[in-house]
Amino acid sequence: MFGSITLRASLALAIALGLQGCATEALKTTSASPSTPWHPQGETALPGDFSVSGSADIAALPSSVSVDLQPGNVYQLPELIDIAQRNNPLTRIAWEQARQLALASGMVEATFLPILTANVFAGRQQTSIPYRGLLDGDTHYVDTTVSGVAPSLALQWLVFDFGQREALSEAAKHTAYAANVNFNGAHQLLIYNVARNYYQYGAAKSRLAIAEQVLVNSQRLLEAAESRYANGTGTTIAVAQARQHVAQSNLRVVQAQDMLRDRYQGLLGELGVSPRTQINIASSSERPLPKADDLASLDSEIEAALSKRPDVLASYAEWKAAQAGVRAADADLMPKVFVAAATGTNKKDLSIGHLPSIGNQTTGTGVFLGVTMPIYDGGLHAAKRQQALSVAASAEAAFEKVRNGASREIIVAADALRSSLAAFDAADSLVEAAAVTHDAAYEAYINGVATITDATAAESGLLDAKLARSEAHTASLIAASTLAFTLGAMTSSASPEQAID
Structure with missing residues (x-):
């Protein structure tokens, strides 16, 4: 189990270092110095040549201006x-x-x-709990799985x-x-x-x-x-x-x-x-x-x-x-006086080892009246x-x-x-x-x-x-x-x- 945790930490560190390297690699897309011309990667240019390669797409863009001129007028x-x-x-x-x-x-x-928002939270969590067997003295694990979905509807309204x-x-x-x-x-x-x-x-x-x-x-x-x-x-x-x-x-x-x-x-x-x-x-x-x-x-x-x-x-x-x-x-x-209200339901399932799964569903509704006032904010x-x-x-x-x-x-x-x-x-x-x-x-x-x-x-x-x-x-x-x-x-x-x- 400890080895698995170490492996995950090492992997996360490697990903972070890789992302940091990608960020610094982006500097290569700019000029090497204030006096060096910039050119897109893969293009070669003469030293001191500050020209830029053109884009055929720009020239091909249709003009938004249309003038209907009468010949001879x-x-x-x-x-x-x-x-x-x-x-x-x-x-x-x-x-x-x-x-x-x-x-x-x-x-x-x-x-x-008022602002009315709909929210849905869904997730799954798996946990392994070690224990020592009473008969054989070996370490065993109990796998616990919790999953559920919790949709809700929330209202926020600044009244005054x-x-x-x-x-x-x-x-x-x-x-x-x-x-x-x-x-x-x-x-x-x-x-x-x-x-x-x-x-x-x-x-x-x-x-x-x-x-x-x-x-x-x-x-x-x-x-x-x-x-x-x-x-x-x-x-x-x-x-x-x-x-x-x-x-x-x-x-x-x-x-x-x-x-x-x-x-x-x-x-x-x-x-x-x-x-x-x-x-x-x-x-x-x-x-x-x-x-x-x-x-x-x-x-x-x-x-x-x-x-x-x-x-x-x-x-x-x-x-x-x-x-x-x-x-x-x-x-x-x-x-400031505000009103907040929320209603939602929560459906979850619990599974422990080889025991039968347990599921339940709960609902809730609430209305709140609140007042907020700044007291100190450092000026x-x-x-x-x-x-x-x-x-x-x-x-x-x-x-x-x-x-x-x-x-x-x-x-x-x-x-x-x-x-x-x-x-x-x-x-x-x-x-x-x-x-x-x-x-x-x-x-x-x-x-x-x-x-x-x-x-x-x-x-x-x-x-x-x-x-x-x-x-x-x-x-x-x-x-x-x-x-x-x-x-x-x-x-x-x-x-x-x-x-x-």
């Missing part, structure tokens, strides 16, 4: 916003987060109900907790509300980002069109310089300057094309579609601008805007949730309460920061819109003046009363003026959208249009 801003709202992953992330917190609120509500669950439920509801508000806020931000990238894309298209027109004008000026040189009225210097101007204009076209591709990818990124997507996008260069007079009543709109901005509402809800957390921490120090509850107070104070300060920041954003956005509109008016006048100068300088050069330097300078001046007007136009469109966003009015695909109109 030129997409306006509201249509682009609709595509983004259906495909951008950020909206799905915000939606899932809101659902998670809604479920968390429901789980807190479930704590008000001085409002702790109510406070936790209130905190969960405020948190869920904040998540829902943030979900709508994510859509508002997406609408604004799509509008901003759409206007920037339109500005890039305008820049390219201006650069291409300047290139045409430069080539026309070069032809004039070469014609004058052929007629004997021009110089090689003038021809060289004209060619240099053509080269500079061509460089501007290349740079404008590169910017247009960047803006196009930026817009596709906001739409949440593949960067290889081909889509025809309407230009925003002819879009009318709002009037500066519309900003006169802005001060009266700030208070109304703060009451509906998602970030302000979410921050306020988080503050309320933190205050409820303080009440929950206070209630945690109070007694744990006090620390939890201080922590809850700190969280509430932090949430209050965060709410004040968000609210003040929102007011500042509205004022800054309004000032930016005023400045952009003023800059556009000034640039528009500059384009008119530069166009007159350009035409006059070109005609003067053709007629031999001006130099090529005058003509190229006028060309550059007209280019700068047109670019300034295009940039001011785009800045005004973006500023109008920014103001609408800060006012909490960027709520639908039509919002950017309304902000401009």
